[in-house]
Amino acid sequence: MDALYDPVDALTQELSGVHDQEQRQAAFLRHAAAFGVSRYAYLNTTHPSDPFHVETNYPAAWAERYLAQNYMAVDAVPLEAARSPVPFRWSDALARPEYGAKSQLVFAEAAEFSIRDGFTVPVHSAAGLSIISVAIDDPDMFRPSAAARRHAVHLLAMHFHLACDRALGAGSAEPLPRLTPREREVLLWTAKGKTGWEIAQILNLAERTVVYHIENARTKLGASSRAQAVVVAVTLGLIRP
Amino acid sequence: MDALYDPVDALTQELSGVHDQEQRQAAFLRHAAAFGVSRYAYLNTTHPSDPFHVETNYPAAWAERYLAQNYMAVDAVPLEAARSPVPFRWSDALARPEYGAKSQLVFAEAAEFSIRDGFTVPVHSAAGLSIISVAIDDPDMFRPSAAARRHAVHLLAMHFHLACDRALGAGSAEPLPRLTPREREVLLWTAKGKTGWEIAQILNLAERTVVYHIENARTKLGASSRAQAVVVAVTLGLIRP
DNA sequence: CTGATCCCTGTAAAAAATGTCAGGTGCCAA
């Protein structure tokens, strides 16, 4: 039983500092193999530079068909993943009434590629949603007694995601713009719907000064309007509205 | 071993439809007790109507001191929780060099209230961060062989959070404004920094029409400027920039 | 001390957003 979590620790170790996709994938699959995993699919929507990052070793024909048909919008797996951060078995999601008959069709098609059931780990974050799905044929993995093994998969998936996320982030490598306190302050009031003149009253400044700070913030954030500036500042976590 | 996950299932069942805080807390503690948990602290920052929702059964003196001193900003536990979605043991986070000496002081103070070590489950979501921390005295819970028990705590915490989140959402009870597809579209372009005229070119409309849709969206969102409108739409998850 | 950074302010013109009037089309459900 102690050995159950060795793969998690090992993967964590291996992935620290790795920025190569092949290497990450190989490490993940090597360690996940202990749990009956051979196929995986990973989706990361958190990076502006690559807003729909997909990597998978599913049969190419299936992966292409899935994307081309936009099954994301009807498949129970991504829908359930978007709904809740709790990992789940595919067939459990499929059994929920809220995911319609189309979902069943997707599953039926997947079965033609020998992908029948699996386990999905959603990772919700401020920047968006990531999904790690692994196909699992061995029905033993879904028995109550295998809960600890599923947890290991859960943690493996999380660490795999963290490594990918780091790598994707390192790719863009753009450091956060550094706003001054005043800039954050005026942006915050702007996000609350105040005009420059109003903010000047609130902060006891000349309207010109408020405009000055908003200008600087807008430039730093690469925005071309106050509206874009506040959105960027919010999504970057520089201000919270 | 099968019985290990009974508390998770039981809690999930019990919490469905429960909107009473006392009841939730009692159910969580009752089931978590099986894992040596008696103290818990829960923070939810995802609800605009209650942006810093804290509930805990920590000693009142400690909870008050923690908040008053703004330990959130230096304590390794919330900092680690904000950094990664992976659950962790407090002392593991404390051992990381990036969390400074102040963190040690917080821990030392906590020990005076008999809170010495524990386990924290971060839940990152689009709306923000939630943290479920449980104090655990029994060192056995941190042995490798107890990994499955920690997983049970992990899932218990997640389901507890989901129930709280539902309840908090139900509390505010304000239904999301319903934007039409066009309204979302023009807001999205506005969030990208486009002017009304530019959006008109992009969507092949009269500028007046774009203004019309933005106007309607702005009103529905209770905003007094485009900047506020896009921020509200983004934080409400109505558009993603 | 010098340069960097932040803070503060002015004038003025061009561009964009907001507010108020008034209308027309098409679709769907009651």
Added chain:
DNA sequence: TTGGCACCTGACATTTTTTACAGGGATCAG
């Protein structure tokens, strides 16, 4: 078929934002 809704457009006045010019004072690190 009627009413509601989403969609679309025009003209006009007013306010706000953006952009450009130009400057002074405070603090702090190298």
